[in-house]
Amino acid sequence: MNLETIKSEIEANVPGCRLEIVPNNSPSGQHSLLIDHEHALFVASFLRDAAHLRFDYCSNVTGIDWPGKEITEKVKIKKILDGVEQEVEEIQKTQSAGHLEAVYHLYSMEKKHGPVILRMRTEDRAVRIHLPSLTPIWRSAEFQEREIFDLYGIVFDGHPDLRRILMWDGFEDHPMRRDYVEPDDYEYEPTPHDAVLQKAKQHLNETGGR
Amino acid sequence: MDEKLKVELGKQGIFTTTLQELYNWGRKNSLWPLNFGLACCAIEMIATTMARYDLARFGAEVFRPSPRQADLMIVAGTITKKMAPQVVRLYNQMAEPKYVISMGACAISGGPFKQGYNVLKGIDRYIPVDVHIPGCPPRPEALIDAFITLQKQIDEQQLTGIGRPRHLDPDAPSEFIVPQFGAHDLEPPQNPDVWHPPLVNISLAGKNESGND
Amino acid sequence: MSATTAATAHFTLKPSTDGGEGQLLEVSMGPQHPSTHGVFRMDVALDGERVVKLKPVFGYLHRNHEKIAETETYLGSMPYTDRLDYLCSITNNWAYALAVEKLAGIQVPERAEYLRVITGELTRLQNHTSVIGFLLQDMGASGTPLMYAFREREKVLDLFESLTGSRMMCNYMRFGGCRADMPAGWLQQAQKVVEAFPRFLDEFERLLSGNEILMARTQGVGVLSKELAVDAGITGPMLRGSGVNYDIRKVDKYGIYERFSFKVPLGEHGDVYDRYMVRLLEMRESVKILQQAIRDIPPGPIMDAKTKIRGFRPKAGEAYGRTESPKGELGFYLISDGSPNPYRYRVRPPSLINLTVLEDMCLGQNVADIVVILGSIDFILGEVDR
Numbered sequence: 041m042n043l044e045t046i047k048s049e050i051e052a053n054v055p056g057c058r059l060e061i062v063p064n065n066s067p068s069g070q071h072s073l074l075i076d077h078e079h080a081l082f083v084a085s086f087l088r089d090a091a092h093l094r095f096d097y098c099s100n101v102t103g104i105d106w107p108g109k110e111i112t113e114k115v116k117i118k119k120i121l122d123g124v125e126q127e128v129e130e131i132q133k134t135q136s137a138g139h140l141e142a143v144y145h146l147y148s149m150e151k152k153h154g155p156v157i158l159r160m161r162t163e164d165r166a167v168r169i170h171l172p173s174l175t176p177i178w179r180s181a182e183f184q185e186r187e188i189f190d191l192y193g194i195v196f197d198g199h200p201d202l203r204r205i206l207m208w209d210g211f212e213d214h215p216m217r218r219d220y221v222e223p224d225d226y227e228y229e230p231t232p233h234d235a236v237l238q239k240a241k242q243h244l245n246e247t248g249g250r
Numbered sequence: 251m252d253e254k255l256k257v258e259l260g261k262q263g264i265f266t267t268t269l270q271e272l273y274n275w276g277r278k279n280s281l282w283p284l285n286f287g288l289a290c291c292a293i294e295m296i297a298t299t300m301a302r303y304d305l306a307r308f309g310a311e312v313f314r315p316s317p318r319q320a321d322l323m324i325v326a327g328t329i330t331k332k333m334a335p336q337v338v339r340l341y342n343q344m345a346e347p348k349y350v351i352s353m354g355a356c357a358i359s360g361g362p363f364k365q366g367y368n369v370l371k372g373i374d375r376y377i378p379v380d381v382h383i384p385g386c387p388p389r390p391e392a393l394i395d396a397f398i399t400l401q402k403q404i405d406e407q408q409l410t411g412i413g414r415p416r417h418l419d420p421d422a423p424s425e426f427i428v429p430q431f432g433a434h435d436l437e438p439p440q441n442p443d444v445w446h447p448p449l450v451n452i453s454l455a456g457k458n459e460s461g462n463d
Numbered sequence: 464m465s466a467t468t469a470a471t472a473h474f475t476l477k478p479s480t481d482g483g484e485g486q487l488l489e490v491s492m493g494p495q496h497p498s499t500h501g502v503f504r505m506d507v508a509l510d511g512e513r514v515v516k517l518k519p520v521f522g523y524l525h526r527n528h529e530k531i532a533e534t535e536t537y538l539g540s541m542p543y544t545d546r547l548d549y550l551c552s553i554t555n556n557w558a559y560a561l562a563v564e565k566l567a568g569i570q571v572p573e574r575a576e577y578l579r580v581i582t583g584e585l586t587r588l589q590n591h592t593s594v595i596g597f598l599l600q601d602m603g604a605s606g607t608p609l610m611y612a613f614r615e616r617e618k619v620l621d622l623f624e625s626l627t628g629s630r631m632m633c634n635y636m637r638f639g640g641c642r643a644d645m646p647a648g649w650l651q652q653a654q655k656v657v658e659a660f661p662r663f664l665d666e667f668e669r670l671l672s673g674n675e676i677l678m679a680r681t682q683g684v685g686v687l688s689k690e691l692a693v694d695a696g697i698t699g700p701m702l703r704g705s706g707v708n709y710d711i712r713k714v715d716k717y718g719i720y721e722r723f724s725f726k727v728p729l730g731e732h733g734d735v736y737d738r739y740m741v742r743l744l745e746m747r748e749s750v751k752i753l754q755q756a757i758r759d760i761p762p763g764p765i766m767d768a769k770t771k772i773r774g775f776r777p778k779a780g781e782a783y784g785r786t787e788s789p790k791g792e793l794g795f796y797l798i799s800d801g802s803p804n805p806y807r808y809r810v811r812p813p814s815l816i817n818l819t820v821l822e823d824m825c826l827g828q829n830v831a832d833i834v835v836i837l838g839s840i841d842f843i844l845g846e847v848d849r
């Protein structure tokens with residue numbers, strides 16, 4: 041099934057939705073469809089209910105963290121040097137906000153085809169971390185969205201029961217984020233090697249052996 | 251009594267023993283383990299009790315689901331931080347005398363999952379362990395070996411004096427701190443009365459030499 | 464009832480919902496409970512014997528597989544997949560290898576495909592026997608069925624051990640093939656085990672299938688409707704027990720499954736008995752597949768010669784690969800950024816998703832049925848919590 045045709049069908053049936061195909065350069069060729077927040081539920085229910093598509097089975101739901109990158113740009117700025125206005129090149133570093141992403145893999149049990157991959161992105165990683173929950177459309181998303189909330193901190197609006205699922209309730213971090221700092225309890229290791237050796241050494245340096 | 255005389259008497263059909271021997275003999279041959287599996291190692295623990303390996307030969311086939319009826323806790327599998335308080339609580343609920351076998355790399359040190367943020371790096375951070383068995387998972391034979399080791403340990407225990415077991419020493423604790431869930435980690439991260447980080451010279455460890463100093 | 468023996472159980476009394484004299488009893492069942500096969504907890508509210516609420520609590524075996532995999536090389540994660548669903552390490556290897564092969568476009572030689580089918584179906588045999596043994600154990604038939612099941616399981620484990628060096632954690636597959644070829648005489652040994660298996664199944668069925676207690680406790684218990692099963696993303700024998708014909712071996716035809724003739728057993732009622740029956744019948748089909756594979760296995764290489772296993776760096780991109788593991792759809796979702804470690808590594812765990820309908824199946828049932836329904840789901844905590 042061609043993603044281009046699915047995209048144009050959705051656009052014809054869900055007026056106003058903004059879709060974008062995210063290309064995938066690996067040999068798997070599984071391209072995905074980036075959908076906007078406002079129309080996500082409409083797009084999802086169209087995919088589920090359209091008679092020739094019938095994506096009734098949402099297999100895999102997962103989160104991804106894309107932290108902000110440092111962007112280095114050369115900018116030309118007009119400055120007054122020695123009383124003369126000159127154009128100077130300066131290197132500017134900006135920090136992009138980054139985003140969190142939720143990915144849905146859809147298959148059809150009725151038509152036995154798939155996958156169609158949907159993506160949604162939050163605007164940043166700190167505050168605007170809300171996404172619409174697709175649990176009303178596919179119940180299989182319920183626990184997986186809870187897991188994303190727990191490990192990545194995406195808040196799914198409209199989710200029936202958004203609580204932590206894997207970590208305990210009083211836990212404050214989102215451990216699958218790439219900037220998560222784990223608690224340091226590497227004081228002892230009989231045969232350390234690789235990463236554990238590095239961590240144990242670091243612990244030794246910081247605490248002086250305790 | 252003189253060992254030789256005892257053996258000699260035994261040959262004549264006269265059986266002599268001491269209270270200590272009798273007591274230890276009884277304890278060591280009726281270890282009732284707690285029916286309690288944590289992860290992959292638990293499957294090997296079950297396999298040990300099944301037809302081929304038949305743990306019943308060592309008097310330890312009566313797996314009890316309640317800690318009140320068990321003498322032995324086999325910590326079989328990865329202890330996560332979310333689970334650790336329950337493990338300690340279970341241990342506290344067992345009646346003395348009680349023993350712990352720490353089965354597999356995970357229960358000893360966190361094993362392959364040591365780097366996990368939610369993995370406790372060894373159960374001996376919170377409770378005393380009698381026998382450790384390495385392996386991932388240890389084979390059923392290894393678990394049987396651990397049983398025999400534990401039985402030997404029990405057999406050699408003095409009932410009086412300084413080296414007497416914990417349950418005969420009114421000053422020794424039989425319950426241990428149950429850790430609490432904190433915002434980032436368990437509190438406390440280890441029980442300092444039970445566990446001290448061994449002095450390991452880590453700088454040597456990478457060079458494949460013995461790290462102990 | 465064994466629920467009361469759970470060490471961590473605590474009880475709270477609340478006024479009953481129906482406004483009568485009775486009170487609701489809230490029980491925390493687990494995480495140390497013999498029927499949960501590991502560390503799983505349910506918050507159950509009971510009205511007398513009847514279940515009126517059940518909320519599963521996860522995470523007691525959350526050992527951060529996905530996070531650790533982001534710091535490991537692609538090859539380094541292979542042994543970790545063994546420990547997901549620790550009864551079926553080989554099918555886990557297969558799912559992961561398949562995802563990586565999709566990600567990097569690797570071809571697998573014929574002989575390796577056959578080896579994968581043989582070991583994979585043997586895994587299915589030993590998983591399903593153990594699960595039925597555990598189910599019966601939970602029902603109170605302590606000992607006998609589980610002993611029978613483990614006796615057979617040990618025979619399959621012997622095969623695994625001589626092929627891979629390990630009983631449980633086989634770490635057998637590689638991207639583009641398998642790690643080791645069969646030692647001399649292995650195929651004959653495997654054939655013996657496979658030939659003897661239907662006899663064991665007959666014995667097992669004579670012991671169990673017509674047993675009155677088994678039927679009384681499983682028929683009509685824990686019914687899962689077709690619609691709910693599809694909506695909730697249930698896969699594997701549980702889905703087929705509810706009568707939905709969806710087997711990824713048939714749908715995706717991954718590997719060389721289209722070469723074998725086998726049927727997909729389906730249930731009608733979606734109750735515990737149907738799930739039990741589907742597993743039994745599936746084993747008979749697996750035996751058929753095994754017979755064909757053992758007959759047809761060609762000589763040849765077992766590894767794709769072009770693939771570098773060490774220092775493996777797939778091109779940037781992503782792939783989702785899925786297989787029909789004994790528990791259901793086991794999928795791996797990988798994102799590569801061109802470095803030796805995956806940027807994102809996600810396991811789609813069938814056990815977790817099959818557990819999500821637990822409450823729907825248990826409502827209105829007796830508390831003792833929870834244990835039976837749990838046993839029929841076939842979940843492994845290592846995969847649920849990862």
Ligand code: SF4
Binds near residue numbers: 328
């Ligand atoms: S030691 Fe190995 S087999 Fe045992 S629980 Fe840990 S990972 Fe599983």
